[in-house]
Each structure stands twice: as structure tokens, then as C-alpha cells.
Amino acid sequence: MKLYVATDMEGASGVTQELMTFADQPRYEEGRVALTLDVNAAVRGAKESGADDVLVSDGHGACGGYNLIFERLETGATYKLGGPAQRYLDGCDESTDLAFCVAYHGVAGASPAVLDHTQSSRSIVEIAVNGRALGELGLTAACCGDLGVPVGLVTGDDAVCAEARELLGEVVTAQVKIARSRSCAICMAPDDARALIERSAREAVQRSSEFKPFVIEGPIVVRVQYLRTEQAQRWRGRSDADMLDGRTVAFEAPSVLDAMNIYAGYA
Numbered sequence: 001m002k003l004y005v006a007t008d009m010e011g012a013s014g015v016t017q018e019l020m021t022f023a024d025q026p027r028y029e030e031g032r033v034a035l036t037l038d039v040n041a042a043v044r045g046a047k048e049s050g051a052d053d054v055l056v057s058d059g060h061g062a063c064g065g066y067n068l069i070f071e072r073l074e075t076g077a078t079y080k081l082g083g084p085a086q087r088y089l090d091g092c093d094e095s096t097d098l099a100f101c102v103a104y105h106g107v108a109g110a111s112p113a114v115l116d117h118t119q120s121s122r123s124i125v126e127i128a129v130n131g132r133a134l135g136e137l138g139l140t141a142a143c144c145g146d147l148g149v150p151v152g153l154v155t156g157d158d159a160v161c162a163e164a165r166e167l168l169g170e171v172v173t174a175q176v177k178i179a180r181s182r183s184c185a186i187c188m189a190p191d192d193a194r195a196l197i198e199r200s201a202r203e204a205v206q207r208s209s210e211f212k213p214f215v216i217e218g219p220i221v222v223r224v225q226y227l228r229t230e231q232a233q234r235w236r237g238r239s240d241a242d243m244l245d246g247r248t249v250a251f252e253a254p255s256v257l258d259a260m261n262i263y264a265g266y267a
Contacts, residue, residue: 001207003040003051003100004092004149005077006140009035009060010105011156012177013193016185023063029224032069033070035103038155038176040074042102045201047076047253051098055080060103061120085266088260089143096149098208099140100201101129108158109137112179113159119263125225125247127263129216129256135160138167142256150211152204155197157185163177165241168214170256172207174200213222223250 009021010036020031031261043054044073052078060067065083073079080091092099095137105112108126118127126133129142137160141151154164176193177185179186204211228230229246236243240262241251255258261267 001051001053001054001208002095003046003098003101003205004089004096004144005039005046005054005056005069006037006089006092006097006144006220007056007059007102008104008136009062010117011160011176012034012038013101013190013197014187015103016114016177016187017183019123021060021062021115025264028062028261031068033072035067036069036072037190037194038103039068040072040198042153042155042201043074043077045198046100046205048198049202049205050204054078056200057089057091058082080163084266087168088257089140089147092144092147092149093145094149096144096147098211099144099149099151099166100153100155100204101137101140101151102153102155102197103139104137104154104156104160104164105135106157106163106179107133107138109133110135110159110163111205114157114177114179114185115177115182116159118183123227123231127225128223129224129259130221133161137163139260140254141168141215143260145213145215146255148159148213150208152208152211153200155200169210169212172200172204185203210232214257216256218254218256220253220256221250222253222263223248225262
């Protein structure tokens with residue numbers, strides 16, 4: 001089985017504050033450890049159930065996309081580290097059988113939800129696809145869906161696990177913390193959290209044939225609302241985008257994957 005593991009950091013076990021997710025903050029190294037150990041647990045569980053071709057993609061934006069601690073990573077998988085990549089979800093393609101979303105967080109505006117945001121907590125208010133607001137989980141799942149790849153496992157807080165079930169149906173979730181506010185959660189003990197992730201990863205691989213790709217049929221209209229007008233500057237004057245107001249842009253694409261390549265600057 002070929003498995004693609006998309007990662008973030010805000011949903012990692014024990015992570016509740018931006019002090020742990022930004023590279024210039026004093027507790028960032030704690031966030032890196034938490035993410036690395038969660039990923040290791042997911043890789044172990046997947047391998048135990050027969051995933052023999054595992055690619056983990058470091059998808060958190062801090063430190064140039066290099067957040068996993070290389071020397072502590074689980075054996076038997078490969079790891080995409082750093083950036084920029086060649087395209088959105090680089091490494092996931094039509095030959096991939098299953099995807100995991102590890103250490104994910106709730107869509108911007110979810111509450112209570114640990115460190116909720118969509119793409120950027122500093123600049124993005126909302127990203128909507130065909131009129132529906134989607135967070136990073138929904139966008140990742142839809143891009144995987146365009147490649148025919150289902151998401152089988154989501155790990156993070158209770159908010160993102162509920163979001164996963166709403167979007168994806170009977171997906172496997174590993175709820176490692178319960179949000180009390182944006183920067184507070186009731187967290188499982190470290191060993192308990194990683195044991196849950198490992199068990200959930202085993203289950204997801206075992207049930208892989210049950211999952212269906214999350215597909216949003218094209219053509220796609222994406223609306224991005226920024227927090228401030230200057231953050232939308234790169235879109236002004238483009239012939240393929242419409243400025244709906246000073247901080248909101250809309251553009252069309254054949255698919256969500258094409259749209260996210262445009263948004264991320266790969267196309």
C-alpha cells in the first residue's frame with residue numbers, strides 16, 4: 001500500500017499555544033518534538049497494518065516547511081522536508097492508495113478549537129470553495145480527492161475530528177485533546193496519545209477499502225478573504241482573478257487541486 005501522510009503542527013499532542021508553533025517563539029522545539037512523535041506513531045501503526053510505501057510531507061509553514069526532527073523520525077518511511085515544493089501536495093498522486101492528515105486543526109472560526117485558522121492565522125479570514133468555507137483539512141481532502149485518493153485518518157483536537165466526520169463520513173479519527181479555547185485544551189498524556197494514534201493508523205489502513213475520495217466537482221470558484229487590504233495585493237491587476245472588495249479575491253479553476261496550486265503560487 002502506498003500511503004501519503006500530510007502533516008501540520010497545531011493539532012499535535014499537547015500543543016495548545018502559538019508559542020509552540022512559530023519558529024521564532026520560545027517553545028517551538030516542544031512543538032517539533034510533539035509533531036515528530038505523533039508522526040512516528042502514525043507511521044508505526046500504518047506499517048504494522050501493511051503500508052509498505054509511506055511518504056510523510058511536512059506541511060507546517062514554520063521554519064521553511066522543515067519542522068520534523070530528522071534524527072528522531074521512524075524508520076521505514078520517507079520524508080519530504082523544506083520548501084518550496086514543486087506543487088501543492090507534492091508527493092501525492094494517482095498511484096497513492098490512502099492519505100492521513102496528522103496534527104491537523106479546525107477551520108478558521110471554529111470554536112472552541114485549538115489554534116483554529118485556515119492557511120494563515122495572520123492573514124486569512126476565510127477560504128470558500130463554491131460558496132462553502134473549508135479549512136486546511138477540507139482543502140487537503142479535496143485535493144487528495146481530485147487525485148482519487150481518500151483520507152482515512154485525521155488526528156488532532158475534538159473540533160477537527162468532528163469536522164472530519166462531517167466532511168468525510170466514517171473516517172478514523174484520533175482525538176488527542178479537547179479544546180477549551182483557542183489556546184487551552186484538555187490533553188491526553190503523551191504515551192496515551194501516541195498509542196491512540198498508532199491504533200487509529202492501524203485501523204485506517206485495515207479499513208482502507210471502505211473510504212471514498214472527497215471530491216468537489218468542478219469548475220471551482222474560490223473566494224479568499226484576507227484580514228487586511230495589503231495582504232491581497234498580489235491579486236490586484238491579475239486577469240484571472242476578480243477583486244470583490246479591498247480584501248477579498250475570487251478566481252476560477254478546473255479543480256480544487258488546480259485552485260490550490262494557483263493560491264500557493266505554483267501555477
